Amino acid sequence: MTSHRTLVRRTALATTAGLAALILAACSDGGDHNMGSMGTDSTPSATAPAKAEDEDHNDADISFSKEMIQHHRQAIEMAGLADSRASSKEIKDLATKIKGAQDPEIRTMSGRLTAWGEEIPADMSGMGHGMSSSATGMMSDDDMAKLEKASGAEFDKMFLEMMVKHHEGAVDMANTEKSKGSYGPAVELANDVVTAQTAEIEQMNKMLDES
Template sequence: MLMYRSLSRRAAAATVAATAALVLAACGGGGSDDEAQSLSPKPPASASAEAGTHNAQDIAFAQGMIPHHRQAIEMSEMASGHASSPKVRHLAERIKKAQGPEINTMSGWLTAWGEDVPRGMPGMNGTGRDWDHSVPPGMPGMMGRKDVEKLKKFSGQDFDAMFLTMMIEHHKGAVKMATTEKAKGKYGPAKKLADDIGTSQSAEITEMNKLLGNG
């Protein structure tokens, strides 16, 4: 008798378990979307908030520094065929190597933020690389067409002196822009880049002044 009762209880328990499983399956069919969403891996909060951590100053910094860097690279490219001093040529190469990747970085930020990436300024021989057209007003350190065309006509020591003089002013403008970004920007990587630009270009200003014999 005891064995019969034990078997009956086990059978009843199995029936209850099976019924419960059917009920849960039926409920799951109606809420599969919610359940799938709850089981899907969610991105970290920091990742979803990353795009919103910038402000208008960060955008202005990137959109201004990109053409500013492009002009520095263009001027530096002249040095290989016009400069007489190996130190000037080496400096120009360092400027190109440093600022090219920075342009790519800032372009990536603007794209991620859904903002316009400045294109090469049109005008010079159709190359799309002329910095003299539509230079943003008030951008510190940017050179005008007459100055750039004049630089192209120089060579040897005359080129070295003019290149250094112009690049010092250009760097001073970049340092000023970087200082503004550090003070008013919000996006951490942009503020870090601004700090790097300020440090490296301030050091290059000192170096160029020494090459000019000014210190």
């Protein structure tokens, strides 16, 4: 009887030990699996990619933005005179189009200058002072005074002649930016200026021919 009980006890202990070994092995496999999952989640591929840095800009981009802001301001000032002085509805419509296109571009270029740590040119338009700009095609104080005094057909002709010259200056500036600028969005804006203002020059020259 004693031998039989001893045998049963040994069998039970062996079975218990075997079960314990199986449980430990299972726990060990599960732990390794969980750690592996944590490692995968923390890899760079699981994180959001870093944003690309803005493109570099150069002196040409800065000069273009500063000078074109002043240039646009004067064009808007000239266009504003058409509301009360022009006799042609076509000229009034063109003036409205010019203001609608160039005002947002001024805001865009001003934002870029601020982001680059550059000063935005002071707004001297409508103050009877020179625009303090080397931009080509700009009207002098005398030119602006003559335009302000004109009205009717005289204003129409003077406005078209001056705005053609003004636009030609803007196109020259934009072409310089296209060839020398390095900041993509500024070059794209320059391209838009060339396209839009070249078309308006053709329109205004046609209006002059018909007047």
